[in-house]
Amino acid sequence: MEETIGYLQNRFKDEQSRFDHFENKCAKFLTAVSIVIAALSALAGLKNGLLFQLSSPISVLIFCSFAAAAICIGCSWGHAFSALRISDCPALPSSRVTAEYLRNVDAEQQQLHIYNCFIDTLEKLKAAIDEKSKPLELAYSELVYGAGFIALLAALITLRELSA
Template sequence: MDETISYLKDRFKEEQGRFDHFENKCAKFLTAVSIVIAAVSALAGLKNGILFQVQNPLGVLIFISFAAAVICVICSWGHAFSALRISDCPSLPSSRRAAEYLLAVDSEQQKLHIYNCYIDTLEELKTAIDAKSKPLELAYQELVLGAGCFMLLAILTTIRELTA
């Protein structure tokens, strides 16, 4: 049983490291998306709002590309916030009640209780990590989609400048 508990202790440390990794990744991603939002805001004011001039079909496509990119970036920002939301990192029981229980029972019961604590906490930790990874993955996909829309916007804007 001691080897099993030692194994679970190592897995618990790894999972806590993964949880911290996701927390840090969410914070960095949110910062990056916030910078993109600032850049989009600056782009919107470019050349007296040239992106909003929809007098011809090319202008309409440029506006739609810009609007799609903005929507993608804003959704990405929202999902990054969702992934970062403050939540407790599941931890092993450390209450007085748990300690007194361990004092009151024999060695085998102590080991079984510690084993169960590690198993339960590892399951909670995995669930917490999964809850963070899903919105972070969505945020990344939306940012990639937004980048594609920005690329289309750049191409269409270049075409309009070259044909003007």
């Protein structure tokens, strides 16, 4: 049982590190998306709002491409916030009740209780990490789509400038 508990202690440390890794990744991703939003906002104000003057078919395509990029990046930002939201990092029981219980039972019951605490906490920790990873994956996918629409926007603007 000692080896099993040692293994579970190592797994718990690994999962806590993984949880911290996701928290840090969410924060960095949110910063990056915020910068993209600022750049997109600056682009919208370029040349007195030229993106919003719908005077030709290509200008309509440019506007639609910009709008699609803005929607995708806005959704990405929202999902990044969702992934970052503060949630409890499951921890091992550390209450007085638990300490008193461990003090009052024999060694075999102590090990069994510690084993159960590790198993329960690891399951909760894994679920918390999985809950964070889903919106982060969505945020990344939406940012990729937004980048595609920005590339299309750049190509359309270049085409319009070359044909003018």
